[in-house]
Amino acid sequence: VQLQASGGGLVQAGDSLRLACAASGRTFSANAMAWFRQAPGKEREFVAAMRWNAGNVGKHYAESVKGRFTMSRDNAENTVYLQMNHLKPEDTGVYYCGAVLRVRPIVSSLWSTTLYDVWGQGTQVTVSS
16 A cells, blocks of 8 residues: 655645645555654654544544644545645644554544554645734
């Protein structure tokens, strides 16, 4: 399984972007997928996640992006998206998508990078003030 992230760019504060994370390879079935971001000189931080459990889908967001970012999935395309609205300069960073394949994670583990089995290569988002 490989993940390919795309959709980043240079925008102004208040603008929107939609990131995409496409999965390829063998039949893809993740238990959870997430977006993280990493600003220069900082650790990778959790942004948003979707978790599938017993036919239900749960979405979880970092406090800093709640109400502005929305994560979704297109099953037919094996792609997850991150719609980012009202972007702020502090949203700047490289955005990575990750997938959990081997375990069914509990919610409190979703914001740990060590949970994820596969990562995409990252896409740069730069928000100017």
